[in-house]
Amino acid sequence: MFGDISPDHSEASVSNSHDFDRLADQVGNSEVHHSSRKTVLLESSTPQINMQGMGENIVVKPHPKALPLSAPEFTRFSADKVIEDGQLQLALILWESIQLKIARTPFDQVHLLVDEVSKIFAAIEGIKAVDSAALKGRVEEYFSQIAKFTDLESSFSSRMSSKDQADKLQNLATRLEESVSKERQAVVCHDKLTSELTKVEKEISALQEKKTKLESSLKENDKALEVVRAHVSHIREQMASAESCPILSEADAKALKVLEDILRSSREDLKNLKWKP
Numbered sequence: 476m477f478g479d480i481s482p483d484h485s486e487a488s489v490s491n492s493h494d495f496d497r498l499a500d501q502v503g504n505s506e507v508h509h510s511s512r513k514t515v516l517l518e519s520s521t522p523q524i525n526m527q528g529m530g531e532n533i534v535v536k537p538h539p540k541a542l543p544l545s546a547p548e549f550t551r552f553s554a555d556k557v558i559e560d561g562q563l564q565l566a567l568i569l570w571e572s573i574q575l576k577i578a579r580t581p582f583d584q585v586h587l588l589v590d591e592v593s594k595i596f597a598a599i600e601g602i603k604a605v606d607s608a609a610l611k612g613r614v615e616e617y618f619s620q621i622a623k624f625t626d627l628e629s630s631f632s633s634r635m636s637s638k639d640q641a642d643k644l645q646n647l648a649t650r651l652e653e654s655v656s657k658e659r660q661a662v663v664c665h666d667k668l669t670s671e672l673t674k675v676e677k678e679i680s681a682l683q684e685k686k687t688k689l690e691s692s693l694k695e696n697d698k699a700l701e702v703v704r705a706h707v708s709h710i711r712e713q714m715a716s717a718e719s720c721p722i723l724s725e726a727d728a729k730a731l732k733v734l735e736d737i738l739r740s741s742r743e744d745l746k747n748l749k750w751k752p
Contacts, residue, residue, distance in 0.1 A: 559604045566605040566752045569595050577614065578746035582738065585621045592618075605752040613748075617741055624734055631731060634723035647714050654707045661700045668693045 573588075573595050580588060592614065599607045668689055675686045 562602045562604040563752050566599050566602050566607065567750075569599050570607075570610065570750055570752075574748070575746065577617070578742055582621050583625060585618060586625075589618060599752075607752065610750055613745070617745055620738055620741065624738055627731060627734065631723055631727065634721050634727075636723050636728060637725075640717060640720065640722060643717050644714065647710060647717065651707070651710050651714065654703060654710060657703050658700070658707060661696060661703060664696055665693070665700065668696065 573592055577585070577588060577592065596607060596611045596614075599605060600611075672686065672689050672693065675689060679686060
C-alpha cells in the first residue's frame with residue numbers, strides 16, 4: 476500500500492501517537508499509482524519517513540530507545556500466571572523480612588515483635604495465591620512457648636538453689652558471729668565504765684577531771700554500741716528473710732533448663748526453615 480517500502484523501512488518506529496493515527500487514517504484513502512512511482516523514502520543518514528502523495532509531507536522519527544523489531548510471532552501469555560508468581564514472590568519477601576528478626580531476638584524481647592509480625596502475616600493472608608496458615612501457626616506456637624517460658628522464669632526468679640542458700644546463710648552466720656562478739660565486748664566495756672563511774676562519783680571532788688573523761692568515753696562507746704546493735708539487727712533480719720525464702724528444687728531447675736533447650740532448638744529450626752509458599 477506504501478509503494479516500494481522495503482522490510483527495513485517497515486521496522487521504523489513511530490514515536491508520536493498523534494502522527495501515527497493521522498498517518499494510519501490516510502492509509503488506503505490516498506490514491507497510489509505505481510506508474511508514477513509515488514514512494515515512501517527512508518534516508519539512512521536521517522531516520523525519518525516522508526509520506527508523499529498523501530496531502531502533505533509527514534516526518535516520522537523513530538523513538539530513540541526503540542528496539543529493532545523481529546518478524547511477528549504468537550507466544551502464549553498468561554496474566555494469571557504472572558500475577559500468581561508475583562504474589563508468591565511478595566509473600567516470600569514479606570516472610571523473609573521477619574524470619575531472621577524473630578530468630579535473633581532474645582526471648583525476653585520477643586513480645587515486642589508480636590504486633591509487627593501480625594501486620595506482616597495480615598499482608599501475606601491478603602494474597603489469595605498463598606496459604607500461610609501453617610507458617611503462621613508455627614510462629615504463633617513459638618511466641619506462645621516463649622510467653623510460657625518467661626512466665627515460669629519470672630516465677631522462679633525469687634527462688635535460689637539450695638547451694639546458694641547454704642552459702643548465703645554461712646556468710647551471714649560468720650558476719651553475725653563477728654558482730655555478736657563485738658557486742659559482747661562493748662557490753663563488758665559499758666559495764667566496766669559504769670562501775671568505775673559510780674566509784675568516781677564518790678570521789679567527785681578529787682576526781683572530777685577523771686569523771687569527765689570517763690563520761691566522754693562512755694558516750695562514744697554507746698554510739699558505737701548503737702551502730703553495732705543496728706548492724707546485728709539488720710543481719711538477723713537478713714537471716715530470717717533467707718531462711719524463709721522458698722528453695723528452688725533441683726527438679727525445677729532441671730525442668731527449666733530443659734524448657735530453655737527446647738526453645739533454643741525451636742528457634743534454630745525456625746531460623747533454618749525453608750518455606751515455599
